Amino acid sequence: MKLAFSTNAYLRFPFDEVAERIASLGYEGLELLADVPHAWPAGLLEGPKRAILSAMERNGLTFSNVNAFMMNAVNDARQPYWYPSFIEPDPHYRSVRIDHTRRAISLCAELGAPHITTEPGGPLAPGQSRAEAIDLFVEVLKPLAEHAHNLGVLLLIEPEPGLLLETSDQYLEVAERVNAPSIGLNYDVGHAYCVSEDIPLAIAKLAPQIRHYHLEDIAATRVHHHMVPGTGAIDFPEVFAAIRKTGYDGWLTVELYPFGDDPDAAARGAFEFLSPLMAPANGA
Template sequence: MNFGFSANAFREYDPYETIEIVADAGYDGVELLFDRPHLYPPDTDEETVERVKETLAENDLAISNCNAFMLTAIEGFHHPSYIEPDTDYRQRRIDYTKDALRTAAALDHDYISIEPGGPIPEEKSREWALETFVESLEEVLPVAEEVGVDLHVEPEPDLLIETADEYLEFVERISHPQVRCNFDAGHLFSVGEDPVAAYETLSEYVDHVHLEDIPEDRRHEHTQLGEGAMDIDGFLGALDDAGYEEFVTVELYPYEETAAETVEDAMAYLETHGWA
């Protein structure tokens, strides 16, 4: 398998510096951040795209994923979501996702990762939220088809889709070959699942994996590899046994103040344990 590191820990750097730092640390790829201050699609012109591609080539680095989950350029990680009761506000997430698909295509990448609906509004039912999420993606999918870029829905604690079973319920309802799963092992651990068993359940939908450690109390806090309670080696071993050959991207966005050291420490863990 290949290893990447997510640029969402590098908000204090520009995307070009980030690429160089991640490459210097020994990774195979970088997860690009489709948000400010990096590659927010409405701000990303052809010149920026070409410079990113040139910087990747100069550093022999691939794109591991295009992260279109976070949206701090508008409000925050989770809002606007695909299930906002305010249809105009919801449309801002939909339009952002369409732009993200086009930006990924311009960068010659095959997929983006997106949030799993969003937080269910207090006044709405789960069924309403699920139907609204499907309707929102049905508006996005014609663009995905046009540009040939898949949507990787990422289960996350406290959002509409948290577990492997909830993902299956959703994906069977939307039933589209370009709707896939961004498998975040730590997220599934946080909601009480065994990441190995969850991967076995969802593997047919998985082309990209996020990895971080999680504290012993399973709170959703992205933690440096080896400093939490997850069996990182057991999970990577299961991926290896299953023949997984795609990217595993380490995602440690809370470490903005120490991003350059954090990316090296994560690689040191992977190398020490024989994965990289």
């Protein structure tokens, strides 16, 4: 397993500086934010793409993931991360999310990253039934999954509290209906804790689907607010033991976007807490 850090905590810094900071703290990988100010796909020219790759190489970093969940560039007044969503009733506004995701998939392939993560459908709109929203979400995902498959990358869904898909079982319902080899799960440990999921059990059950992990801590209240690992209530030794049992050897990306005022301190604290857990238990 390898530790990475998401650039969504570093919105006040240009990408080349972000890469240097993350590498200096000891991380092997970096999750690229497909959004302003780092890599908004709709406005990313060839020069900035080459500069991103150059900064990664210069700092000895590898892409853990491309984060296409957030859409700060659109800046919807309701919530700039969730909206527009895949289940927007307005087809024209819905297409903004769809087109962004398609561009992010293409960017992922161009940069040589393994996959993108995306939202699990936004909150239900007034008068929208869950069944209608699921049907719409599935139909929207199918051509995106095909696009990802054609480019050799994965499209990972990330369940989140308050959105259409909150739990692992809800993810499975959609994944089975889409039935595409390019669809996978981004298992966010903090989100799972918020919805009171049995995390070790879920990890074991979903191991064939999990292609990437997000890590953050959550308070004992289970309120969805990302905290530095080791400062909340999640039992990370138990989580790491569960991941290790599945044989997973991919990326664990720390996601601490609320810490924009001092992202270095948050990233450093997370690294110092999580690094000892990366070693196999008892040297095994």
